[in-house]
Amino acid sequence: MRISDLLMNKTYLNGIANNKSRMDLLSKQIASQSSILKPSDSPIGTARVLRLEDKLSNTDLYLKNIQNSFGFVNETIRGMESIETEITNILVKLTEANNPINSENRANYADQLEHALNSILTSANMSYDGKYIFGGTAFSAQPFVLSNDRSAVLQNVNDISGKSLVKIGNGVNLKTNISGAELFGTILTQQGSFNSADAVGSLTSTNQTVYDAYGNQFNLNLEYEKVSDKEYKLTYSIVDSDSNTVKSDTLNLSFDEYSGNLIEINGSSATEISINSSSHKLNFILDLNAIGIDSSSTSISVSANQERDIFNTIIKIRDDLKNGLNVNDNDINDIKIFHQRLLNRMSEAGYTYNTLDNTNSLLDNQRIEIESMISAEKDVDIAKAIIEMQNYDYLLQVSYKMSAMILPKSLLDFL
Template identity: 25%
Template sequence: MRISTNTIYDMGVASVQQSTSDLIRTQQQVSSGRRILSPSDDPVASARVLDLSQSQSLNKQYDTNTGSATSSLGLEESMLSSVGNLIQDVRTYALQAANAPLSDQDRASIAVDLRGRYQELLGLANSTDGNGQYMFSGYKGVTKPFVETSLGNVTYQGDQGQRLIQISPSRQMAVSDSGTDVFQRIKNGNGTIVGLAAVANTGSGVIDPATVTNLADANICQTVSIVFNNPPTTFNATGTGIIPPVGVAVPYTSGSTISYNGWSTSIKGTPVSGDTFTVQPSSNADMFKTLGDLITQLETPIQGGGAGATAKLANGINTAIQNFDQSLQNVLTVRASVGSRMREVDSVKSTGEDLQLQYQQTISSLQDLDYAKAITDLTRQKTMLEAAQLSFTKIQGLSLFNYM
């Protein structure tokens, strides 16, 4: 077969260029640490790497979201802790105010301190997070949740929603709580029933907190009224399911147990004819109203008002203490919910970190370079290039003119 001089040169140049190209490609792999420099190097692996990279980026966003959720929940837990401490302090003030030797001026001084705590409570309820969003306004993060119209009368401006953050492909985490659930939707009394003295009472009767003795009683949440007769040594009880029945006068002794419909209580002191006490189902009472009513009672002088004024103060303080106990329990319940959510966020974050490691390992196995093999290939290709260059030099020197 006849081979022209041009063919010899073309083949020699092509061989040198191919060897140079292979050497440069391997050198680029070594310098970048990547086996795949372009999708054409391994289309299947490149598509898999792209899919895994997208999943990895999404997982990184979830990790960022879990960090935000942890921050928000931690801040709420801190605010709730402050609210709980405030309630305990206010309850201590209420117990102090119940001491009989205190004068009107002493109780007024306590009321001054309580006004400061009242404003502190309002400030905590209107707390904002690091982004300027109100923590207890539901979905309405830019709306101030609690607006005061007068002492103890506070209107909620937010809604009942809980702001959510997506912390995993299948989980959204609530990072806030409605202000009504924390500060206003609190059952008074013992959470089931509450004993109250009528505002119009003039005697010295003071009702103790009602205690549930039989929660299964079908009539436990029926209102029972206790009305004292004339003379007030007996009373009549009216309501559903009571025994003795309506119309039967029941003898009264100060401090004796009064039991109806699965509950019991006692009334101490000397009621007068017409004084009324009720045991009724618990209803919602908010912290602001409870604290505002207590302040008003402590600021109201009772000296010279007789036994009726003293009893009214005692009944008011007892009611406030019960409500503070329920408020504290409610705050602790919300804190427990926040703690549970924080624990779940930590668990999801840990799972996400493990998944991130798995993504990285899988991507590495698909696209990262085997340095031992690459360096061996680089040495071999360098030798092949040098051989091609040397052989081309020898071949291009062949000419018949050299033998003439």
């Protein structure tokens, strides 16, 4: 077969063009440090890189959320530790105050309780990064204030029971706060069950004594009316000592068809409600999580975790001491109950911190692994690419020399 000059010309020119194209590609890969410059370079690799980069972005978001939460949880623990120190000292002082030997010094002990109250109130109103530690999700004002006559500590916002949830994983939300309602608030727990065989329209009633910030007594009346097999209507009213209704409302309760557990209150997936009457200084949580529907006889009861909060218990003891009275054993017991609740919440906050720390370490390792996988998929071996580009450059120079010797002369050579 005869090889024409034209064929040789085309072959050499194609070789030179291919070498230049390959050198240009290697140059761009070295500059970008990526072997995938456009999706068509590697469709499968591009898809894998996009998935990994999306996962890396989510991991970075979770890590940022965790880092932002560390300070808040630390400050929460610090605040509770400060309160715990004061409560421990108060219990010691109350033991001393009830000793007959110290009967002449009760006014002095009352002053010490006043200082302890101020310290606890300061810790209860601590803030971090513009958020009140024990304010739930209410950030507009500090959660607790002392009345002008120093006779009561009042809740300064309507609801301090909000939960601060932080996303630390795919579908994983961690509660990072201890709300004021959980630590300081009065929680009424409704317990028991309704008989599934009860007729529609049947009524079940219960009641509980509640107290305002000043220790005034009110009666909470609760009435449940069966609306359907899985729905009840709850009507509550708060009545003062003169039989005047100061607050009332009606709630729709929905129960799970199979388990009989409460699943919704007024169409919302909640099992507790915050009841507030700012005009009467009443604030408490009604927890309905423990009621349900089953085949047993209808039996409903309600109990409170405390008569009054720790602030106003201390104020009552302070005033008793000022009046020369011994400290009531029930009041001391209330402080001990709060102390145990405080220790439980401190343990919960410690668990939250450990969860954040462990998750942070796990995500750090996961991030390194994802980056390694992305690198293996698209990164360029710079040293190898440079050597390859030098080889192509050498071949290009050889091609230039060979073409100069082999390709036929043109008329320009004779001009």
